Amino acid sequence: MIILGIETSCDETAVSLIKKTSDNVEVLSNAVSSQVELHAAWGGVVPNLAAREHLKNILPVLEESLSEAQLTKDDVDLISVTQGPGLIPALLVGTNFAKTLSYLWKKPLIGIHHIEGHIYANFIGRSDINFPVLALVVSGGHTQLVLMRDHLNYEVVGETQDDAVGEAFDKVARTLDLGYPGGPIVSQKAEEFKSSQTSNPESQISLPRPMLNSPNFNFSFSGLKTAVLYKVKELKKSLSADEFQRLIPEICHEFQQACIDVLIHKTLKATKKYSPKSIVIAGGVSANTELKKQLEESVYEKFPEITYSNPDFTYSLDNAAMIASAASFRWGKMTEEQKAEATTNWKTLQANAGLSMN
Ligand code: KG4
Ligand code: ZN
Numbered sequence: 383m384i385i386l387g388i389e390t391s392c393d394e395t396a397v398s399l400i401k402k403t404s405d406n407v408e409v410l411s412n413a414v415s416s417q418v419e420l421h422a423a424w425g426g427v428v429p430n431l432a433a434r435e436h437l438k439n440i441l442p443v444l445e446e447s448l449s450e451a452q453l454t455k456d457d458v459d460l461i462s463v464t465q466g467p468g469l470i471p472a473l474l475v476g477t478n479f480a481k482t483l484s485y486l487w488k489k490p491l492i493g494i495h496h497i498e499g500h501i502y503a504n505f506i507g508r509s510d511i512n513f514p515v516l517a518l519v520v521s522g523g524h525t526q527l528v529l530m531r532d533h534l535n536y537e538v539v540g541e542t543q544d545d546a547v548g549e550a551f552d553k554v555a556r557t558l559d560l561g562y563p564g565g566p567i568v569s570q571k572a573e574e575f576k577s578s579q580t581s582n583p584e585s586q587i588s589l590p591r592p593m594l595n596s597p598n599f600n601f602s603f604s605g606l607k608t609a610v611l612y613k614v615k616e617l618k619k620s621l622s623a624d625e626f627q628r629l630i631p632e633i634c635h636e637f638q639q640a641c642i643d644v645l646i647h648k649t650l651k652a653t654k655k656y657s658p659k660s661i662v663i664a665g666g667v668s669a670n671t672e673l674k675k676q677l678e679e680s681v682y683e684k685f686p687e688i689t690y691s692n693p694d695f696t697y698s699l700d701n702a703a704m705i706a707s708a709a710s711f712r713w714g715k716m717t718e719e720q721k722a723e724a725t726t727n728w729k730t731l732q733a734n735a736g737l738s739m740n
Contacts (some may be wrong), residue, residue: 383459383713384410386447386483387706388440390476391468391496392522393417393427395439397447398702399458402710405509409703411450412696415439422562426552433471440479447702455487460724462709465493466737467523473733481728490724493731494708495739497524498534500664502708503693503701510689516658518649518677521665522548522563525645527599527652528739533711536739539652540599547641548667550603554610554637558630569670572638575631576672585636587613587629591643599652601644610637642673646680653685660689669698 389396395415401408417435421427448454463480466473477493484491501517515530525542545553548565555564560571589609592602610633618626653661661681668674674692681690697704713721 383710384453384457385460385462385706385710385713386458386489387494387499387702387704387709388461388463388476388480389496389499389700389702389705390436390440390472390479391464391466392472392700393421393432393435394700395436395443396700396702396705397440397443398706399447399451399453400506400703400706400710402714407506407707407710409506410453411447412701412703413443413447413450414701415443418563425556425562427469429469429471432469433475436472436475440475455483458487458489460709460713461487461489461491462494462705462712463491463731464496464499464705465731466496466734468496468735470733470735473735477731477733481731484725484728488725490721491727491731492709492712492724493727494705494712495737496705497521497526497665498536498708498739499704500668500693501528501530501662502711503664503697503704504662504691505711506693506697506703506707508691510660511662511691512659512689514656514658515660515662516649516652516656518645518661518663518668519665520547520645520663520667520673522546522552524665525601525603527648529652529656529658534715534740538739539656540601540648542601542603543593544602544604545607547601547603547645548665550607550641551638551667553607554634557607557611557614558633560630565667565670568634569638569672571631571634572672575635578631585632585639587632587636589613589636589640591640591647594644594647599648601648603641606637606640638670638672642676645673646677649677650680650684653681653688658688660691661685662691664693664698666699668692669695 517528527540552564
C-alpha cells in the first residue's frame with residue numbers, strides 16, 4: 383500500500399510517500415523544507431514564525447513529494463500526520479492540511495506520535511529488527527529508554543529528569559556562541575578536536591557524567607549544561623579571547639563524550655535487565671556520528687547476539703517518511719472497524735502538543 387506522511391511539529395515542513403509491503407518499508411519520496419536558517423537568527427524555534435512558514439511551504443512540499451515519487455493522489459491509500467507532541471501552531475498546520483486532504487481525496491487518516499515516528503525510522507529498508515526492542519530516544523525534547531515488547535507497544539523504562547540531550551547540545555552551543563541548532567556544530571567542533579590529536583585524545587577539561595551510577599535508567603543533562611557554563615566563565619577569566627577560542631573544540635569534545643558515556647552506560651544497563659533482541663536509536667541526536675559509532679561498538683562488544691540499528695542520517699532528523707512508516711504498522715494492526723472509522727477521522731482528529739505514546 384502507498385502511504386502519505388506529513389510532519390510539521392517543529393521547524394521542518396515534510397511530506398513523504400512510502401510503499402509498504404509485507405516485509406519492507408520503501409521510501410518513494412522524502413521532501414523536506416527546512417526553516418533552520420530563519421530560526422537561527424532568533425537562537426531557537428519561534429512557534430508562530432514556524433507556523434507561517436509551514437503554511438507557505440506545505441502545498442509546494444506535497445507537490446514535490448508526489449512528483450518525486452511519480453504518483454498522483456489516486457495512488458494514495460492512507461494519509462498520516464504528526465498529531466503531537468510539538469509546537470501547537472506548527473502542529474495545527476499539518477493536522478488541518480491532512481484533514482483537508484483526507485476529506486477531499488476520500489482517504490483514511492491516522493495521527494501519529496512524533497517519537498513513535500522517530501522509532502519507526504529504523505524500520506525503513508530493514509526487516510531484521512526483532513522484539514523485544516530497546517529504543518534509545520534522543521531528540522530536542524525527549525531522552526528516553528523505551529522498551530517495546532511488540533509493535534506499537536511502549537514502556538518508558540527510563541527518561542531524563544530535566545533537559546533532553548538535544549536541548550543540552552543547543553544550550554551548550556549558545557553558551558559557546560556557536561549558533562542554532564547546537565547539535566551539528568558542537569559535534570563538528572568535537573570532531574575537530576579529535577582529529578587534531580595524534581593518538582587517543584586526552585581532554586584537559588573534565589566534566590561530570592550525571593546520574594551515571596544512579597540505580598535506575600534515568601538521565602539528567604541540566605547539571606552538565608550548567609557545568610559547561612561555569613567552566614566557560616572560569617576559563618574566560620584566566621585566558622585571552624584567542625586562547626579561549628582555541629579551547630572550544632576541546633570543550634565540545636568533552637561535553638559530547640560526557641553525554642555519550644551516560645547514554646551508552648544506561649542503555650547497556652537496561653539491556654542487561656530487559657534482554658532485548660534489538661537495540662535501536664532514534665531522534666535528532668541519533669544523527670551524531672560519534673554516538674552511533676560508540677553505541678554500536680559497545681553493543682556488539684557486550685551483546686554480540688543483539689541486532690543494533692540506527693536510522694540513515696536523512697531519517698534521523700525530522701522527516702515525514704518516519705511518520706508514514708509508523709502509520710504503516712498502525713494500519714497493519716487495525717481492525718476492519720477501526721479502518722472504516724479512519725475514513726471519517728478528518729472530523730475529529732486534533733493536534734495535541736502534549737500527546738503521550740500508546
Ligand atoms: O528529532 P529532532 O530533529 O527534533 C525533535 O523532535 O526534538 O531533534 C533535534 C535535536 C536538536 O536539539 C539538535 O541540536 C539535535 O537534535 N541534533 C544533534 C545533531 N544533529 C541534530 N545533536 C547532536 N549531534 C548531532 N549531529
Ligand atoms: Zn523530532
